[in-house]
Amino acid sequence: MKLRYLRPALNLPQIFLYRDPVDFRKQAHGLAVLIEQDLGHNPFSGALYAFTNRHRNKIKCVMWEDNGFVLYYKGLAEEKFKWPKASDELVSLNGEQINWLLDGYDLSLMQGHKTLHYEALC
Numbered sequence: 001m002k003l004r005y006l007r008p009a010l011n012l013p014q015i016f017l018y019r020d021p022v023d024f025r026k027q028a029h030g031l032a033v034l035i036e037q038d039l040g041h042n043p044f045s046g047a048l049y050a051f052t053n054r055h056r057n058k059i060k061c062v063m064w065e066d067n068g069f070v071l072y073y074k075g076l077a078e079e080k081f082k083w084p085k086a087s088d089e090l091v092s093l094n095g096e097q098i099n100w101l102l103d104g105y106d107l108s109l110m111q112g113h114k115t116l117h118y119e120a121l122c
Contacts, residue, residue, distance in 0.1 A: 010095035014047035017091035021054035028069035056080040082106035
């Protein structure tokens with residue numbers, strides 16, 4: 001993977017993907033209101049929240065860092081992000097997965113082999 005400098009850290013403790021598209025005129029404070037009112041989460045917890053627009057060609061990530069919000073924005077020139085389908089569930093990711101998403105990978109397809117548990121050989 002190519003080294004990226006302005007990306008979410010791989011060791012972020014909490015990353016959440018907001019599944020429904022949002023109005024991208026919203027800035028950090030408007031997204032923080034969604035985090036607080038729609039999800040019931042504390043936007044000042046330090047968790048990173050990722051949002052997309054209805055065309056799925058832009059991503060905004062917002063998180064509180066000590067004394068203010070950090071807003072990360074990426075807009076694709078072509079193509080779309082592979083976003084999970086909308087539902088009531090909030091998707092939790094790790095740092096590697098959010099970076100895969102930003103690189104254009106479909107997270108639903110990135111599953112390893114199932115774990116097998118055997119008790120005996122025969």
